[in-house]
Amino acid sequence: MSSTHTHSKKSQSLTKNQKIVLNLLQNSGEALKAYSILDSLKKEGLKSPLQIYRALDKLVELGKIHKIESRNSFIVCNNSNCASNTVFAICERCGNVKEIKNSDLSEGVKELVKKNRMNVTRYNLEFFVLCKSCKTN
Amino acid sequence: MSSTHTHSKKSQSLTKNQKIVLNLLQNSGEALKAYSILDSLKKEGLKSPLQIYRALDKLVELGKIHKIESRNSFIVCNNSNCASNTVFAICERCGNVKEIKNSDLSEGVKELVKKNRMNVTRYNLEFFVLCKSCKTN
DNA sequence: CACCTTTATGTTATATTATTACATATGTAA
DNA sequence: TTACATATGTAATAATATAACATAAAGGTG
Ligand SMILES: [Zn+2]
Ligand SMILES: [Zn+2]
Ligand SMILES: [Zn+2]
Ligand SMILES: [Zn+2]
Numbered sequence: 001m002s003s004t005h006t007h008s009k010k011s012q013s014l015t016k017n018q019k020i021v022l023n024l025l026q027n028s029g030e031a032l033k034a035y036s037i038l039d040s041l042k043k044e045g046l047k048s049p050l051q052i053y054r055a056l057d058k059l060v061e062l063g064k065i066h067k068i069e070s071r072n073s074f075i076v077c078n079n080s081n082c083a084s085n086t087v088f089a090i091c092e093r094c095g096n097v098k099e100i101k102n103s104d105l106s107e108g109v110k111e112l113v114k115k116n117r118m119n120v121t122r123y124n125l126e127f128f129v130l131c132k133s134c135k136t137n
Numbered sequence: 138m139s140s141t142h143t144h145s146k147k148s149q150s151l152t153k154n155q156k157i158v159l160n161l162l163q164n165s166g167e168a169l170k171a172y173s174i175l176d177s178l179k180k181e182g183l184k185s186p187l188q189i190y191r192a193l194d195k196l197v198e199l200g201k202i203h204k205i206e207s208r209n210s211f212i213v214c215n216n217s218n219c220a221s222n223t224v225f226a227i228c229e230r231c232g233n234v235k236e237i238k239n240s241d242l243s244e245g246v247k248e249l250v251k252k253n254r255m256n257v258t259r260y261n262l263e264f265f266v267l268c269k270s271c272k273t274n
Numbered sequence: 275c276a277c278c279t280t281t282a283t284g285t286t287a288t289a290t291t292a293t294t295a296c297a298t299a300t301g302t303a304a
Numbered sequence: 305t306t307a308c309a310t311a312t313g314t315a316a317t318a319a320t321a322t323a324a325c326a327t328a329a330a331g332g333t334g
Contacts, residue, residue, distance in 0.1 A: 006261055015282060015329095035319070048285065053321065058282095067204040070261070072320065089255055108245020116237055118226055118268045123209070129258045152300095152311060171291070185314060190292065195311095209291065209320095 022057040022076070025065055031073035031097040033106040036067050068097055070126055075099065091131035101129075157181050158192040160215070161200055168210040170235040205234055208262055212236065221259040228268035237264075 012020065024040055025032060032040075038052045046052065056074055059065040065074050066086050078099035087100040102125070113120050151159065161177055162169060169177075182190065193211055196202040202211050203223050215236035224237040237261070247250045250257050 014273045017283075030272070034321080049321070051283075052283085052322095054282080069263070074226070075325090086193070087249070089253065089257075092258060098200065100249070102249075112237070112239075116265060119272060120226075121229060121265045121267065123262060125260060125262045127250070127255060127260045128258045130258065135256060156311075186292070187294095187314085188312075191311080 013056075014044075017046065017051055017055045022059055022064055025074060025076045027057075029076075031068050031071065031075040031095075033071075033073045038073070038128065040097075056062045064085060064125075066099070067114070068126070069124060071095065071097070073097070083123075087125045087127070088127045091130050091134055092132040093130060094112055096133070098129050148259060152192075152195075154183065156191060157162055157183065159196055159201055162213045164198075168205050168208065168212040168214075168232075169245055170208075174211075192207045196201045201260075203236070204261070206222070206261060208232065208234070210234070222261075224262045224264070226264045226266045228271055229265050230267060230271040233268050233270070235268075 016115055020041060021037060024083060034049065034052050035057060037056075038046065038049060041052070056065065056067075060067055060074075063077060063082060063084060065076050066082070066088075067074055068088060068090065070090065079101055082102070085102055087102040089098045089100055090096070109123065112118075141190065157178060158174060161174060171189050171193060172182060173194075175183065175186060178189070185206070192202075193202065197204055197211075200214060200219060200221060202213050203219070203225075204211055205227065207227065212234055216238060222239055224239040226235045226237055227233070246260065249255075
C-alpha cells in the first residue's frame with residue numbers, strides 16, 4: 001500500500017459513469033441525445049436512462065458539456081471555460097451544432113444587461129444557420 | 138346568403154383553435170406549457186395534445202408567440218415584430234419569463250456573425266437571472 | 275480504525291413533452 | 305364543379321425526463 005496517495009484532485013474527480021459519458025461525447029465530436037447515448041453505452045453496462053441523465057447533469061454542472069436546449073442534445077465544451085455562457089450555431093437543415101467563442105458578444109450583452117437592470121447568472125445564445133456544407137448543396 | 142362577404146383578410150386569418158390558444162396566452166401574460174394549456178382549454182372543447190401543438194406551431198410560425206426552449210413553454214410576443222430573433226430573461230428561482238427588446242444587442246451580434254461567417258436565419262438568447270421579486274425575498 | 279455524512283449507483287416505475295397515422299372537414303382558386 | 309391546400313378530430317405511440325427507493329462507494333472527523 002504505502003502510497004495510496006488518494007489522488008483526490010478536484011480536477012479529475014469524475015466518476016465511472018461520468019467518464020464513460022464524457023468520453024463518448026468527446027469522441028463523437030457532435031451533439032448527441034440522451035437516449036442515443038444510452039444506446040451507444042449498452043455495451044459498457046449502462047442500461048437505464050437515469051444513469052445517463054445523472055452523468056449528463058453533473059457534466060453540465062461542471063461545465064464539461066453543454067445542453068443544446070432547442071434540440072435536447074448534449075455536446076462537449078469547445079472552449080477552455082465558458083462559465084456557462086454559451087453561444088451555438090445550429091444548422092436548421094442538417095442539425096449540425098458548433099460552439100462559438102462568445103468574446104465578441106460581451107459588449108453588446110453587457111449593455112443589454114445594464115439597460116434592463118438584470119441580475120444575470122448566465123446566458124445561452126442559439127444562432128440558427130445554414131451551415132457551409134448545407135449551403136453548397 | 139347574399140353578402141357572404143368572405144372576410145379573408147390575411148391579418149385576421151387565425152383559425153378557431155389558433156385564436157383560442159392565442160387568447161389564453163394573451164390573457165395569462167405568462168409562459169405556459171402545452172399540457173397546462175390543454176387543461177385550461179378542456180372547457181372550450183379542445184381535448185387532445187395535438188390540437189394544442191398544432192395551434193402553437195402555427196402561432197410560433199406567425200411570430201405571434203415564442204417558445205422558451207429551455208423550459209418547454211410558450212409566451213405571447215411582447216414586441217411588434219421580432220422577426221423570430223428573441224431575447225428572454227428567465228428567472229432561475231421562480232421561472233418567470235420576460236421578453237426583452239433586442240435592439241441593443243444587434244451590434245455585438247452582427248460582429249459575431251461576420252467574424253464567424255455565419256448564414257444566420259434567426260437567433261434566440263436566453264438570460265438566466267434572479268428576478269426583482271425573487272431578489273428581494 | 276470506527277463513525278458519520280455525502281455522493282454515486284442500480285433498478286423499476288412513472289411523468290412529461292411531442293409526433294405519427296389516418297379519417298374527415300373546411301377554405302380557396304381555377 | 306373539381307382540385308388542392310390547410311385545418312380538425314381522434315387514437316395510438318414515440319421521445320424526453322424524473323420520482324422513489326434500495327444499496328454502495330467515497331470522504332471527512334475524531
Ligand atoms: Zn463551452
Ligand atoms: Zn447543415
Ligand atoms: Zn417577440
Ligand atoms: Zn423570480
